[in-house]
Amino acid sequence: xxxxxxxxxxxxxxxxxxxxxxxxxxxxxxxxxxxxxxxxxxxxxxxxxxxxxxxxxxxxxxxxxxxxxxxxxxxxxxxxxxxxxxxxxxxxxxxxxxxxxxxxxxxxxxxxxxxxxxxxxxxxxxxxxxxxxxxxxxxxxxxxxxxxxxxxxxxxxxxxxxxxxxxxxxxxxxxxxxxxxxxxxxxxxxxxxxxxxxxxxxxxxxxxxxxxxxxxxxxxxxxxxxxxxxxxxxxxxxxxxxxxxxxxxxxxxxxxxxxxxxxxxxxxxxxxxxxxxxxxxxxxxxxxxxxxxxxxxxxxxxxxxxxxxxxxxxxxxxxxxxxxxxxxxxxxxxxxxxxxxxxxxxxxxxxxxxxxxxxxxxxxxxxxxxxxxxxxxxxxxxxxxxxxxxxxxxxxxxxxxxxxxxxxxxxxx
Amino acid sequence: xxxxxxxxxxxxxxxxxxxxxxxxxxxxxxxxxxxxxxxxxxxxxxxxxxxxxxxxxxxxxxxxxxxxxxxxxxxxxxxxxxxxxxxxxxxxxxxxxxxxxxxxxxxxxxxxxxxxxxxxxxxxxxxxxxxxxxxxxxxxxxxxxxxxxxxxxxxxxxxxxxxxxxxxxxxxxxxxxxxxxxxxxxx
Numbered sequence: 001x002x003x004x005x006x007x008x009x010x011x012x013x014x015x016x017x018x019x020x021x022x023x024x025x026x027x028x029x030x031x032x033x034x035x036x037x038x039x040x041x042x043x044x045x046x047x048x049x050x051x052x053x054x055x056x057x058x059x060x061x062x063x064x065x066x067x068x069x070x071x072x073x074x075x076x077x078x079x080x081x082x083x084x085x086x087x088x089x090x091x092x093x094x095x096x097x098x099x100x101x102x103x104x105x106x107x108x109x110x111x112x113x114x115x116x117x118x119x120x121x122x123x124x125x126x127x128x129x130x131x132x133x134x135x136x137x138x139x140x141x142x143x144x145x146x147x148x149x150x151x152x153x154x155x156x157x158x159x160x161x162x163x164x165x166x167x168x169x170x171x172x173x174x175x176x177x178x179x180x181x182x183x184x185x186x187x188x189x190x191x192x193x194x195x196x197x198x199x200x201x202x203x204x205x206x207x208x209x210x211x212x213x214x215x216x217x218x219x220x221x222x223x224x225x226x227x228x229x230x231x232x233x234x235x236x237x238x239x240x241x242x243x244x245x246x247x248x249x250x251x252x253x254x255x256x257x258x259x260x261x262x263x264x265x266x267x268x269x270x271x272x273x274x275x276x277x278x279x280x281x282x283x284x285x286x287x288x289x290x291x292x293x294x295x296x297x298x299x300x301x302x303x304x305x306x307x308x309x310x311x312x313x314x315x316x317x318x319x320x321x322x323x324x325x326x327x328x329x330x331x332x333x334x335x336x337x338x339x340x341x342x343x344x345x346x347x348x349x350x351x352x353x354x355x356x357x358x359x360x361x362x363x364x365x366x367x368x369x370x371x372x373x374x375x376x377x378x379x380x381x382x383x384x385x386x387x388x389x390x391x392x393x394x395x396x397x398x399x400x401x402x403x404x405x406x407x408x409x410x411x412x413x
Numbered sequence: 414x415x416x417x418x419x420x421x422x423x424x425x426x427x428x429x430x431x432x433x434x435x436x437x438x439x440x441x442x443x444x445x446x447x448x449x450x451x452x453x454x455x456x457x458x459x460x461x462x463x464x465x466x467x468x469x470x471x472x473x474x475x476x477x478x479x480x481x482x483x484x485x486x487x488x489x490x491x492x493x494x495x496x497x498x499x500x501x502x503x504x505x506x507x508x509x510x511x512x513x514x515x516x517x518x519x520x521x522x523x524x525x526x527x528x529x530x531x532x533x534x535x536x537x538x539x540x541x542x543x544x545x546x547x548x549x550x551x552x553x554x555x556x557x558x559x560x561x562x563x564x565x566x567x568x569x570x571x572x573x574x575x576x577x578x579x580x581x582x583x584x585x586x587x588x589x590x591x592x593x594x595x596x597x598x599x600x
Contacts, residue, residue: 005576005580008576008582008583009579011579011583012564012578012579015557015582016563039590040586040587040590043589044586046536047554047558048558049536050452050558050559052452052559053444053448054444054448054451054460054461055461058461059443059447062468066439069469070469070472
C-alpha cells in the first residue's frame with residue numbers, strides 16, 4: 001500500500017500527463033492494485049476530457065468591453081484621500097449632491113420610456129427605406145477620414161479540398177466609396193492576402209495579392225477588369241449574351257466595386273427586391289435584435305441562379321449555383337454585424353463563408369491609413385488577369401440552361 | 414515586424430486605452446482564465462461576464478501588480494475571488510442548472526450520437542457535482558483540469574507548496590467522487 005503522500009504525487013503526475021503538461025513516460029495509467037486509487041484516476045481521466053474553449057470572438061469582445069470601461073476609468077479625475085488609495089480611481093460622481101443621482105435616474109427613465117414609445121410608432125420597414133439609409137455612410141465618414149473595420153471570416157469548402165480558413169480581416173473604406181483596401185491575416189497574425197480597389201479614373205479596378213502559401217508558392221496577383229472595360233466588352237458581345245449578362249452587370253454583381261463595403265453589398269441585396277424582382281430570387285427582411293440589445297435587421301437572400309466563376313487551369317469557367325445569404329445589420333449604422341453565405345454547385349461542391357464584424361471606427365486619413373491603399377507586391381510575382389470578355393462569357397455560360405444553346409432573357413429566367 | 418506585434422498593432426482603437434503590457438497579459442492569459450471560470454459557472458455568457466470583470470479589476474489595480482512572470486498568478490487570485498463572489502450572489506442554484514446544450518459546448522463530439530448523449534449526461538453530472546463542491550476544492554480542480562496548471566503554478570496562485578497542492582488535489586477528487594456518488598444514488 002502506498003502512503004497518502006505517495007498516492008497524491010502519483011495522481012498529480014497522472015493528471016499532468018493526461019492534460020499534456022509535464023508529460024511523463026512513466027505516468028501511471030491504472031494500477032489494478034488499489035481500488036480507491038484507481039477510482040480517483042478514473043475520475044481524473046474523465047475530468048481531463050472536458051474542454052473549455054471560449055466562444056468564437058469572445059476574446060476580442062471582452063477586450064473591447066474592457067477597453068471602453070478602462071477608458072472611462074482613465075477619463076475620470078482622481079480624487080485624493082483614503083478611498084482611491086484602497087479602491088483605485090474614483091470619479092467626480094462620488095462627490096455629487098444627493099439629488100443628482102435621483103435626477104439622472106428620472107431622466108434616464110424618461111428617455112427609456114420615450115424610446116419605447118417611439119419604437120411602437122415606427123412604420124413598417126421597406127427595402128426602399130433601408131436603401132436610402134445605407135447612403136448615410138457618406139455622412140458617417142467625412143473627407144479626410146476613413147472607416148476601419150475589423151472582421152472575422154471563416155471559409156470552408158465541401159468536400160474539404162482546402163482546410164477551413166479562418167482570417168481576421170482589416171478593411172479600410174472611404175466615405176465616398178471611391179477606394180477600399182482589405183487585408184486578411186491568419187490566427188498567428190501572418191498576412192494571407194491583401195486587396196485594394198480604386199474606382200475608375202484613379203486606377204483600373206482591383207488587385208488582390210495572395211501571399212506565398214502551399215497553394216501559391218510564389219504568391220499570386222489577381223487583377224480584375226474595370227467597370228468601363230466590362231461595359232465596352234459588352235457592346236462587342238452577341239445580343240443573347242448581352243441580354244443575359246447586362247442585368248448582372250447593372251447590379252454591379254461582378255464589377256470590382258469595393259467588395260468589402262457593406263454599402264455596396266446592402267445596395268445589391270435591397271436593390272434586388274426594390275428594382276428587379278426575379279422569380280429565382282427571394283429576399284426577406286425582418287426585424288432583429290443585436291447582441292447588445294439594439295435594433296437591427298435580418299436579411300435573407302436566396303438566389304437559385306447565381307453564377308460561380310472559377311479558374312480552371314488558365315481559363316475562367318462559369319457554373320450556375322444556388323446562393324443563399326443571411327445578413328444581420330445594425331440599424332444605427334447599417335453595417336453588417338454578421339453574415340453567412342453559401343454557394344451550392346450542381347456537382348455537389350459547396351463554398352461557404354461566415355463573416356462577423358468585431359469592430360468599426362472612423363480614423364483620420366493620415367500617412368498610416370493612406371499606406372493601406374497602396375498594395376505592395378514583391379517584384380516577379382505571377383499575375384493572373386482575365387479579360388472582361390472572358391469573364392462575360394463565363395457568366396453567360398453559367399446562366400445558360402443546360403438544354404439550350406442560345407441566351408435569351410426568357411431562358412435565363 | 415513580429416507576428417505578435419502585427420496582432421497588437423491591429424487591436425481596435427478602443428483598446429489603445431489599455432496599455433501595451435496589459436494587452437499582452439490579456440492575450441497571454443485569456444483562454445486559461447476563461448476556462449478556469451467556465452468550469453465553475455453554468456453558462457458561457459456568465460463566464461464571459463465574469464472574465465470581463467476580472468480583467469477590469471486587474472486593470473484598476475495594475476499599479477499593484479507583481480513583476481512580469483508572476484502577474485498570471487496574481488490574475489488567477491483575482492479570478493478565484495471573482496468566482497467566489499459570484500457564488501455568494503448567485504448561490505449554487507446557477508451551477509446546478511446546466512442544460513444539455515451548455516454541456517454540449519464543453520465536450521468533444523464523439524462519433525456515435527447515443528454515446529455522445531451518454532457522455533453529455535455524464536459530463537453534466539460531473540460539472541454539477543463540481544459546482545456543489547466547497548470553493549477551495551472547486552478552485553483547485555478548475556486550476557488543474559480547466560486551465561491546466563502544474564502543481565508548482567497552483568502553489569503560486571494559492572500560496573501553498575506543490576506537495577500541499579498534490580494532497581489537496583487528491584482530497585478534492587475524493588470529495589468530487591463522493592458528490593457524484595450521492596447524485597447518482599439520488600437519480
